[in-house]
Amino acid sequence: MRVFWAVLARDLRLSVRHGADTLAALLFFVATASLFPLAIGPGPETLGRIAPGIIWVCALLAALLPLDRLFGADLEDGSLDLLMLSGLGASGIVGAKALSHWLVTGVPLLLVAAPVAVMLRMPEGGIPALLIGLLIGSLLLSLFGGMGAAIVLGARRGGVLLPLLILPLVTPVLIFGAAAADAAAGGFSARPHLLLLGAMLAAALPLCPLAGGAALRGAVE
Amino acid sequence: MDVLKADGVAVFRGERLVFRDLSLAVPAGGALVLAGPNGSGKSTLLRLLAGLVRPAAGMVLWDGEDAFADIAGHGRRVCYVGHQDAVKPGLTVTENLRFAAVVSGRSVRTALAAVGLEALADLPARMLSAGQKRRLALSRLVLSAAPLWLLDEPTLGLDTAAIERFGGLLAEHRAAGGMVVAATHVPLPLADVAGLRLG
Numbered sequence: 001m002r003v004f005w006a007v008l009a010r011d012l013r014l015s016v017r018h019g020a021d022t023l024a025a026l027l028f029f030v031a032t033a034s035l036f037p038l039a040i041g042p043g044p045e046t047l048g049r050i051a052p053g054i055i056w057v058c059a060l061l062a063a064l065l066p067l068d069r070l071f072g073a074d075l076e077d078g079s080l081d082l083l084m085l086s087g088l089g090a091s092g093i094v095g096a097k098a099l100s101h102w103l104v105t106g107v108p109l110l111l112v113a114a115p116v117a118v119m120l121r122m123p124e125g126g127i128p129a130l131l132i133g134l135l136i137g138s139l140l141l142s143l144f145g146g147m148g149a150a151i152v153l154g155a156r157r158g159g160v161l162l163p164l165l166i167l168p169l170v171t172p173v174l175i176f177g178a179a180a181a182d183a184a185a186g187g188f189s190a191r192p193h194l195l196l197l198g199a200m201l202a203a204a205l206p207l208c209p210l211a212g213g214a215a216l217r218g219a220v221e
Numbered sequence: 222m223d224v225l226k227a228d229g230v231a232v233f234r235g236e237r238l239v240f241r242d243l244s245l246a247v248p249a250g251g252a253l254v255l256a257g258p259n260g261s262g263k264s265t266l267l268r269l270l271a272g273l274v275r276p277a278a279g280m281v282l283w284d285g286e287d288a289f290a291d292i293a294g295h296g297r298r299v300c301y302v303g304h305q306d307a308v309k310p311g312l313t314v315t316e317n318l319r320f321a322a323v324v325s326g327r328s329v330r331t332a333l334a335a336v337g338l339e340a341l342a343d344l345p346a347r348m349l350s351a352g353q354k355r356r357l358a359l360s361r362l363v364l365s366a367a368p369l370w371l372l373d374e375p376t377l378g379l380d381t382a383a384i385e386r387f388g389g390l391l392a393e394h395r396a397a398g399g400m401v402v403a404a405t406h407v408p409l410p411l412a413d414v415a416g417l418r419l420g
Contacts, residue, residue, distance in 0.1 A: 003323070003324055006319075006320050006324060007320070009319075009320075009323075010319070010320045013312065013316060013319075014309060014311065014312070017311040017312060077305055077306070077307055077308065078304075078305030078306065079307040081268075081271075081273060081301060081303055081305075081307070082301070082307050082320075082361070084296060085273070085296035085297075085299060085300075085301055086296060086297075086324050087293055087294065087296045087297035087324065089292075089293035090293075092293075220273050221268075221273060221275065
């Protein structure tokens with residue numbers, strides 16, 4: 001467990017040092033979300049109606065951005081070998097990397113999601129459900145993303161392959177996440193959608209690091 | 222008593238057979254130097270002994286038992302210095318070693334002093350020369366508590382003084398019962414070594 005926190009601390013320190021890369025996902029999220037009012041028009045009727053969908057799609061795409069470098073940088077400079085020999089096990093490394101991705105990308109997205117929702121004139125009743133959905137959803141994105149990044153590691157054009165691999169897997173997350181916010185905004189209960197998201201998280205929490213770990217073993221070989 | 226043994230191992234890289242029927246034994250305090258032309262599988266053998274590459278046939282034994290039965294645990298028994306330095310240019314010299322220090326619980330300052338980098342401890346690693354980066358990579362050996370050192374061209378880019386100092390580290394490690402397996406084209410500062418020729 002000590003090694004797990006050491007991997008996490010090391011990744012967080014690297015993210016702080018490369019602050020521009022870290023901020024890129026957040027800026028991408030805010031920039032793309034603010035394009036919609038310009039393209040669709042600022043009318044609160046339409047914009048408020050589709051705001052949950054906009055926020056979810058933008059968050060999903062923004063979370064994909066840093067995945068390419070999640071293991072790539074460590075594979076290139078040989079650090080990945082040292083991580084593999086740290087005694088933590090490949091699954092633990094994928095878990096620690098997914099957690100660092102969530103802390104560096106997921107948490108900042110969560111923080112700016114509410115202001116962006118207000119900017120898009122989303123009905124106030126839906127915002128808590130949107131944030132709870134995003135909280136669970138961003139964890140899922142990091143877990144699936146960490147697994148996907150491990151799988152495409154070492155492949156040529158891995159950066160192109162990665163979204164093709166991950167987007168189908170996270171489609172259910174997007175559907176239920178956006179549905180939860182939609183339901184709450186329309187005055188219905190968001191609970192069933194959030195429970196389904198929670199169930200997905202319960203399944204992904206052990207399975208994604210396991211699958212990613214197996215992929216990582218293959219990649220360093 | 223041979224601690225590390227390989228018994229009739231064979232390794233494939235993709236479709237290509239790198240070596241087969243390869244056996245070796247290293248006793249406690251022993252050293253083995255791998256020689257052979259480029260592409261003969263020296264690095265692959267080192268990665269095999271580290272547990273990063275799996276053998277297609279044969280077994281690697283540790284104290285007579287399958288070394289890879291607990292693959293994560295085997296990682297703690299080896300310290301691998303590959304031909305890449307695994308140095309992050311954005312971190313300082315000390316920060317580059319912090320992860321290894323947490324894993325082993327040893328002091329970064331001692332490790333840096335052992336390779337003569339203590340004066341550069343707070344410098345960003347991107348300012349280091351190639352030889353200094355190599356010394357930083359080698360300082361992980363001092364930092365680790367692992368009994369088996371796996372070295373891939375360890376003296377590449379080092380000056381004579383640094384090589385001499387490195388020879389002292391190797392002797393110290395072996396005197397404490399540690400083992401060294403090294404792949405190299407140049408003579409290493411090692412006394413009383415066994416050799417293995419590949420290819």
